[in-house]
Amino acid sequence: MPKVPGISKPAKASSRPVAMKPLHLPESVKPTEKSKLRIRWTYSLSILGVHALALLAISPWFFSWAGVVACVLGVYVFGTLGINVCFHRLLTHRSFACSTAMERGLALIGVCSLQEGPGRWVAIHRQHHQHSDERPDPHSPLVAFFWGHIGWLLVTNDQTDTMQLYHRYAQDLMKQRFYMNLERRLNWLWVYIAHAVLFALVALLVGYGVWRDWSGAAQFAASVVVWGVLLRTVLVWHITWSVNSLSHLFGYQSHDTGENSRNNWLVALISNGEGWHNNHHADPRCAAHGHKWYELDVSYISIVVMEKLGLAKRVMRPGRR
Ligand SMILES: [Zn+2]
Ligand SMILES: [Zn+2]
Secondary structure: OOOOOOOOOOOEEEEEEEOOOOOOOOHHHOOOOHHHOOEOHHHHHHHHHHHHHHHHHHOHHHOOHHHHHHHHHHHHHHHHHHHHHHHHHHHHOOOOEOOHHHHHHHHHHHHOOOOOOHHHHHHHHHHHHHOOOOOOOOOOOOOOHHHHHHHHHHEOOOOOOOHHHHHHHOHHHHOOHHHHHHHHHHHHHHHHHHHHHHHHHHHHHHHHHHHOOHHHHHHHHHHHHHHHHHHHHHHHHHHHHHHHHHHHOOOEEEEEOOOOOOEOHHHHHHOOOOOEHHHHHHOOOOOOOOOOOOOOOHHHHHHHHHHHOOOOEOOOOOOOO
């Protein structure tokens, strides 16, 4: 078994843009035989349910400016810091180092994005890097856009639904009791539920403190949960999923990485830097995904700020030896 953690495979970097390859649906990328695909009903209905509840945001009864602020800030805190900086660049690729307390605090923030536990997230992403756009890739959009975006989450997959996945790709995390416990008995889900309840309670108390009226406070708390938890969760889901789907279909290639990863400015903009995905595949351990001056990478800027504050060290930079 080749060395996996960090996925530091050498990349053929090129300063010249690589010509766009025509899209195709090679037999080799199909995830598994059709007869083995079964819908994960509980999981699928849960994703659908959270989307349906997030739609409550269009009702004026659930609107508050505090909810909007909680949503916008939440996309940065839980999506950018929790998923991009922690789950992706820290835990999966070890693009920088920090204290154990900081790492675990960020990991818990990432869990509040409802993308399962860090162990499974890291294992699936490392598998994606090792087999990008080939049959073992869990979510190549070369199968179909819908498959790469969300479809792969809705069905069973013999290659990702086993303990073998953790064994192969996330042993470094699984040997730590903290990460093992998060994977066990859906504990990651309980953390998510606990943070949603905390949002509701704090908003309820703040609302009562301001208006001295429990029904008004309850409406305020409902708006904060709908906007600041449910809608934010759905937005961060689609941002993360867009990196898997859009950034393997549309955009430019600066590096010949041998698969279909792309630098996609739209995904980079909404994901705070994760859309510079071809750069990332070329140098997976690099903390910076934007390699050119115009490739804005807010997640990397956040890591540099953490470094300046003494919270991050050994930041992997482009062009390092
Ligand atoms: Zn990729
Ligand atoms: Zn990656």
